[in-house]
Amino acid sequence: MKPTAPFKRARASIKDVATRAGCGIATVSRVLNASGPTSVATRDRVLAAADELGFQRSDIGRSLRTQRTRTIGCVVPSIANPVFAQALQGLQRAARSAGHQLIVSASNYALDQELEAVTTLLGKQVDAVVLTVSDPASSQALDLVRERELPHALMFNHAPGLAPCASIDNASAASLVADAFVEHGHRQLGFLALRFGSSDRSRQRFEGFGARLHAHGFPPPVLLEVDDDPALLADHLPSLLKAHRHLTGIFASNDMLALAVMQATRTLGLRVPDDLSIVGFDGIAIGQMVEPTLATVQTDPEAMGVAAAETVLAALREDDQSSSCDQTRFHFRPGGSLSRCRGDQADSGEVAASPLPSPTHPREPSLKKD
Amino acid sequence: MKPTAPFKRARASIKDVATRAGCGIATVSRVLNASGPTSVATRDRVLAAADELGFQRSDIGRSLRTQRTRTIGCVVPSIANPVFAQALQGLQRAARSAGHQLIVSASNYALDQELEAVTTLLGKQVDAVVLTVSDPASSQALDLVRERELPHALMFNHAPGLAPCASIDNASAASLVADAFVEHGHRQLGFLALRFGSSDRSRQRFEGFGARLHAHGFPPPVLLEVDDDPALLADHLPSLLKAHRHLTGIFASNDMLALAVMQATRTLGLRVPDDLSIVGFDGIAIGQMVEPTLATVQTDPEAMGVAAAETVLAALREDDQSSSCDQTRFHFRPGGSLSRCRGDQADSGEVAASPLPSPTHPREPSLKKD
DNA sequence: GGGCATTGTGGAATCGTTTCCACCGAATGA
DNA sequence: TCATTCGGTGGAAACGATTCCACAATGCCC
Numbered sequence: 001m002k003p004t005a006p007f008k009r010a011r012a013s014i015k016d017v018a019t020r021a022g023c024g025i026a027t028v029s030r031v032l033n034a035s036g037p038t039s040v041a042t043r044d045r046v047l048a049a050a051d052e053l054g055f056q057r058s059d060i061g062r063s064l065r066t067q068r069t070r071t072i073g074c075v076v077p078s079i080a081n082p083v084f085a086q087a088l089q090g091l092q093r094a095a096r097s098a099g100h101q102l103i104v105s106a107s108n109y110a111l112d113q114e115l116e117a118v119t120t121l122l123g124k125q126v127d128a129v130v131l132t133v134s135d136p137a138s139s140q141a142l143d144l145v146r147e148r149e150l151p152h153a154l155m156f157n158h159a160p161g162l163a164p165c166a167s168i169d170n171a172s173a174a175s176l177v178a179d180a181f182v183e184h185g186h187r188q189l190g191f192l193a194l195r196f197g198s199s200d201r202s203r204q205r206f207e208g209f210g211a212r213l214h215a216h217g218f219p220p221p222v223l224l225e226v227d228d229d230p231a232l233l234a235d236h237l238p239s240l241l242k243a244h245r246h247l248t249g250i251f252a253s254n255d256m257l258a259l260a261v262m263q264a265t266r267t268l269g270l271r272v273p274d275d276l277s278i279v280g281f282d283g284i285a286i287g288q289m290v291e292p293t294l295a296t297v298q299t300d301p302e303a304m305g306v307a308a309a310e311t312v313l314a315a316l317r318e319d320d321q322s323s324s325c326d327q328t329r330f331h332f333r334p335g336g337s338l339s340r341c342r343g344d345q346a347d348s349g350e351v352a353a354s355p356l357p358s359p360t361h362p363r364e365p366s367l368k369k370d
Numbered sequence: 371m372k373p374t375a376p377f378k379r380a381r382a383s384i385k386d387v388a389t390r391a392g393c394g395i396a397t398v399s400r401v402l403n404a405s406g407p408t409s410v411a412t413r414d415r416v417l418a419a420a421d422e423l424g425f426q427r428s429d430i431g432r433s434l435r436t437q438r439t440r441t442i443g444c445v446v447p448s449i450a451n452p453v454f455a456q457a458l459q460g461l462q463r464a465a466r467s468a469g470h471q472l473i474v475s476a477s478n479y480a481l482d483q484e485l486e487a488v489t490t491l492l493g494k495q496v497d498a499v500v501l502t503v504s505d506p507a508s509s510q511a512l513d514l515v516r517e518r519e520l521p522h523a524l525m526f527n528h529a530p531g532l533a534p535c536a537s538i539d540n541a542s543a544a545s546l547v548a549d550a551f552v553e554h555g556h557r558q559l560g561f562l563a564l565r566f567g568s569s570d571r572s573r574q575r576f577e578g579f580g581a582r583l584h585a586h587g588f589p590p591p592v593l594l595e596v597d598d599d600p601a602l603l604a605d606h607l608p609s610l611l612k613a614h615r616h617l618t619g620i621f622a623s624n625d626m627l628a629l630a631v632m633q634a635t636r637t638l639g640l641r642v643p644d645d646l647s648i649v650g651f652d653g654i655a656i657g658q659m660v661e662p663t664l665a666t667v668q669t670d671p672e673a674m675g676v677a678a679a680e681t682v683l684a685a686l687r688e689d690d691q692s693s694s695c696d697q698t699r700f701h702f703r704p705g706g707s708l709s710r711c712r713g714d715q716a717d718s719g720e721v722a723a724s725p726l727p728s729p730t731h732p733r734e735p736s737l738k739k740d
Numbered sequence: 741g742g743g744c745a746t747t748g749t750g751g752a753a754t755c756g757t758t759t760c761c762a763c764c765g766a767a768t769g770a
Numbered sequence: 771t772c773a774t775t776c777g778g779t780g781g782a783a784a785c786g787a788t789t790c791c792a793c794a795a796t797g798c799c800c
Contacts (some may be wrong), residue, residue, distance in 0.1 A: 005755035013786055029788060036789090037747055059494045060434045061786025064755045070428070071473075071494075079462060080672070090448060101494060102469050103441075105463055124429045124441075124471060232499055256656075263659040286626075286656050287602075289633040303451070341537035383756055395781035399758060406759090406778050431756025434785045 003331050010054035014061075019198040021049035032057065053369045059293065063125070071101050072312060073121030073129040075141070076155070077199075078108045083282050083301045084132065085256070087155055090305025091130060098313050099161060100127070109134065109228075114141045122148060128191055128312035130305075132156045134198045151315035153308040156201055156301075158325075160202045164315075165184025166307035166326040170201050171208030172233045173297045177251050177279050178212035180295065185341035186249040186277060189213065190222040192261065205281060222247065226257075233257075237264035241276075248277060255280035255287050256297055262290070273339035283333055303328045382423035384431075391419035402427065405673030413605045441471050443491030443499040444513070444684060446525070447479045447569075453624070453652050454502065457525055458674025461500060466719050470497070479504065479568045486512045492518060498682035500675075502526045505570045506533060521685035526571055526671075528695075534685075536677035536696040540571050543667045546702040547621050548582035548648050550665065555711035556619040556647060559583065560592040562631065563623045564600075566644040567739075570625045575651065579621055592617065592642070596627075603627075607634035611646075618647060618711050623651035625657050625666055632660070632707065643709035653703055662706025676700045 018025040023042055030036035031046040036047075049055075063069045072095050076084040092102045102125060104116040111134055118141040121129055126301050128151035133139040136159035145152045146163070154165035182187055189344075191209055193202045210220045222244060241264055252258035258280030265272050272278055272292060280287060283298030308327035384402075388395040393412055400406035408416075419425075432441045432610060441466050446454040473496060475487035479503055488511040491499055498521035503509040506529035516520045524535035540727070551559055561579055563572045580590045592614060595604050610681040611634055622628035628650030633643050644647055649707045650657060653668030677696040 015786075018750095025787085026750055026752095026789075030749090033788085037749090041747060042748080043789095056489075056493055056785050060430060060439070061755090062788075063429045064434050064757090064786075065788045067755075072600065080452070080456045080457065080459040082450070082452050082455065085452065085458075086450045088455075088474070089448065089450040089476060092474060096475065096490075101473050101475070101490065104462060104475050105461060105471070119426075120466075120761080123426055203601070259656060259659045263661075266661060286629060288774095289629045290660050291633075291636060367416065376767050381756095384758095385756075388780095395757080396759075396780055396782095397778085400779090403758085409777090409778060412778080431785090432758075434756075434787090435758045437785075 003347065011058070012055045013058070014055070016053055017046065017049045017055050020053060021045045023099070027333060040217035057111075057330070067125075068127055070099055071103055071124070071126045072309070073118070073124070073126035074102055074104045075107050075114060075117045075121070075129070076104070076132045077107050077134075079104060079106050082256075082284055083156075086301040087132075087308075089310045090302035091155075092305075094306045094309030094313070098309075100313070107134075107370050109195055111140070111198075115144070117141070118144055126150075127316055128152060130155055130312060131310045135200045136165075137200075148327035151312045153311040155304050155308045158201075158204060160325045164311045164324055164326075166304045166311060166328060168299055168304075168328055168330045170204035171211070173197070173281070173299075173330050174205040174208035174251070175212035176297060177218070177281075178209050178218075179250070180279065180332055180334075180338060181249050181277070182213070182216050182218065184249075184277065184338060187218060187341070188247045188249070189218075190244055190247045190250045191253070192222050192224045192226065192250055192257055194226055194257055195228060196223070196225050199253075205251075205253055221251065224250070237261060238267050241265065241270070242270060243272050249338070250281070251278065251279050251281075253281055255282045255284045256296055258337070259286070259290065260294065262294075273337050274342065277341070278337040279340055280337075283330075287335065288335075295338035296333050297330055298333040299330045300328050374582045374687060374701040381428070382425045383421035383428070386423055386626070387416065387419045387425050391415040391422060400625075407697065408643070412686070424582045430509075437495075438497055439495050440469055441494070441496045442679070443471055443473045443488070443494065443496035444475050444501070445484060445491070446502045447477050447504075449474060449476050452654055453526075455667075457502075457675035458506050460672035461525075461679045461718060464676045464679030464683070468679075470683070479565055481510070481568075484509065485514070487511070488514055492520070497686055498522060500525055500678045500682060504568045504577070505536075509730065512630075519600075521586035521682045523681040525674050527679045528571075529572060530695045534536075534681045534694055534696075536674045536681060536698060538669055538674075538698055538700045540574035541581070541671075543573040543700050544621070546667060547651075548579050548586065548588075550649065550702055550704075550708060551619050551621070551647070552583070552588065552648065554619075557588060558617045559588075559618070559671075560594050560614055560617045560620045561623070562596065562620055562627055563593045564596055564627055565598060566593070566595050569623075572648060575621075575623055591621065600626075603630045604633070608637050611635065612641070613636060619708070620646065622648065622650050625652045625654045625664060628664055628666065628707070629656070629660065634690070643707050647711070648707040649705075650707075653700075657703075662730070665708035666703050666711075668698055668703040669700045670698050695698035699702045 014025050014028050016030045027042060028046050031038050031043050069343055073092060076275050078084055088104060095102050107114040107117055114133055129145055130153050132155045133142055136142055136154060136157045142163060152163060154163050156167050157165055158167040158170055159165055196202050213221060224240055226233060237260055250261055252261055258278050262272050265276055270276055279294035280294050283296050287294035287296050307328060309325060384395050388398045397412060401408050401413050410567060422679050444461060448454055458474060465472050477484040477487055484503055499515055500523050502525045503512055506512055506524060506527045512533060520532060524533050526537050527535055528537040528539055529535055545721050561576050566572050583591060594610055596603060609629055621630055622631055628648050631648055632642050635646055640646055650664050650666035653666050657664035657666050677698055
């Protein structure tokens with residue numbers, strides 16, 4: 001008896017099955033994978049032996065040989081964010097139905113963690129990665145993946161040409177919101193962002209929003225930026241709103257933020273939508289449960305996850321690797337939080353694109369721009 | 371040139387580093403792991419060679435040898451559920467800071483998927499698993515893990531003695547809710563569950579709720595069960611509420627359900643809390659953003675994830691494997707959705723435990739019990 | 741009856757790492 | 771001075787699978 005047993009050999013290996021079945025390991029492998037001719041007699045013997053030994057194939061040995069781990073790595077800014085959680089759900093489901101497992105990691109919206117997570121995943125030799133990065137154009141993490149020629153896809157990031165991505169066109173989605181505000185006669189608008197510096201989605205929405213307003217001949221929206229820390233929202237928001245009393249509508253870059261604004265209005269004694277109209281983004285379920293219901297852009301994060309999975313799985317099957325951009329559906333979802341502007345004189349839905357640039361230009365010099 | 375290149379050898383192996391550095395692979399391994407004596411000269415040569423070749427160690431080879439994958443498997447009913455998503459976030463963070471990766475899988479509240487997911491994880495040779503199962507007492511998945519003597523922990527499931535678990539005592543938490551209702555003079559109470567049959571949490575809360583009401587001398591709560599499909603909630607809830615008009619308070623087994631009830635009351639023209647008091651469970655952030663704010667039991671899913679991670683990581687480090695049950699904190703969070711019962715004659719907070727069993731027993735025979 | 745594909749089989753190489761063991765030279769001890 | 775440690779090193783054996791290749795036995799066709 002040895003003093004130290006380095007590994008407890010709980011599991012039976014393919015060799016054990018072979019000796020028990022009285023054949024070579026090659027035969028066992030062939031039987032188990034149906035990868036070659038075997039006589040029914042040995043086939044039965046092998047199967048019986050495997051069963052008796054409770055044999056389960058080791059994915060490590062297989063991976064070493066085949067150089068495939070049947071594993072997909074995924075990095076998102078935050079797992080707890082419901083939008084990413086839904087995407088992960090779709091991703092996981094699609095991956096599993098193709099026999100792949102999902103390794104997830106959170107970058108916490110930090111560039112260094114983004115890179116570190118991808119590096120670790122590469123070390124684990126995942127077959128493919130699915131990422132949501134801070135900025136696709138400058139992401140070292142993405143560069144690394146491309147350099148290694150690893151099948152990959154982006155989620156939420158909209159970067160056509162740069163990498164395959166499952167996303168929506170944030171700019172056009174935001175322009176729907178601009179249209180909605182314009183239709184309801186709002187002029188003095190704000191865009192509220194949580195992590196403007198580290199989210200290209202937020203920036204794309206802001207730009208799409210502003211561009212469409214501009215096309216309507218409307219003044220650009222005020223950029224309202226709040227702290228990273230969601231816990232400070234309750235303190236910060238009311239003062240921010242008070243400082244921008246003149247705004248009649250706010251476009252929040254996500255629904256949680258929009259709901260937080262609705263809460264803040266209550267503490268200020270403002271009414272939604274009478275005193276302030278609010279539109280969110282994402283279309284989370286709770287938006288329909290609150291009073292008034294939240295007007296928002298309805299997206300489908302789970303579909304994005306599925307699309308991203310299918311992109312990399314397709315690349316894994318053959319070397320087709322077409323850098324396609326899967327556009328998932330989105331649409332404007334009306335809600336009670338957006339109504340006609342109180343000071344609006346136009347009665348019809350038709351709104352004249354007033355060419356006069358407002359002298360009371362709402363862009364505040366005090367606000368951070370990026 | 372061969373017709374088919376089976377594997378593209380992009381990565382440099384430890385052997386390549388060895389030849390380039392002019393030494394044996396054993397030396398390279400020692401340098402890279404600081405696992406043995408090396409002269410500074412060779413150390414530098416090896417490090418330089420590794421750097422030049424862009425060497426990254428293959429976790430597969432290492433895992434094959436060490437029989438450790440530095441990987442933790444996790445199975446939750448649903449990734450998209452914010453409560454589990456938060457737990458995953460904590461789990462992932464704790465796992466990563468200990469150098470472990472997280473493989474996640476969803477069981478979709480189905481027993482067979484639960485088992486299948488765990489089987490797959492075992493095949494992947496994860497070092498440990500963290501599970502949230504339908505019922506710890508009868509879970510084949512849990513049995514399998516225990517049989518294999520794999521380090522493991524449960525999340526959300528409260529099963530002291532059965533397995534290490536990071537959870538709250540659902541029954542005592544629910545009894546807090548009972549106390550709150552009693553304090554506010556409510557007698558006719560309902561318990562609303564979404565997946566009563568496949569969630570021991572739900573059952574434990576129901577039992578704790580009923581037991582405490584009983585201790586107060588109050589009649590047992592009506593069990594209201596709704597369909598699995600959350601999409602049907604909006605249709606189903608109003609009729610359910612109408613059928614139980616006599617109830618003055620409802621305890622929903624989670625916050626989303628509670629919010630859905632609040633929405634349903636609006637369609638019925640009922641006011642919360644004047645016509646109906648509502649208490650939820652979990653303490654999600656949105657509960658504080660709605661009007662009225664949601665009374666609930668505040669829990670900390672992320673802390674559960676962290677606790678579960680620490681349990682298995684500790685078991686991984688040494689064979690201490692103490693079957694501890696980490697209790698995470700919880701407390702009753704008051705909110706505007708719970709107020710004094712309209713028909714309550716008692717004026718003080720003190721409520722006499724009326725010993726008389728109500729003749730109008732609210733338990734409905736038409737309702738499914740399990 | 742002699743080639744010849746075909747079927748079933750096992751030996752052995754291979755994947756990339758860790759680690760045991762043997763070895764050599766130099767330093768240290770008695 | 772000889773024995774003994776010790777720092778530094780490389781060879782080689784695992785780990786558990788897949789798969790190429792060789793080889794035997796069988797069937798078939800001319």
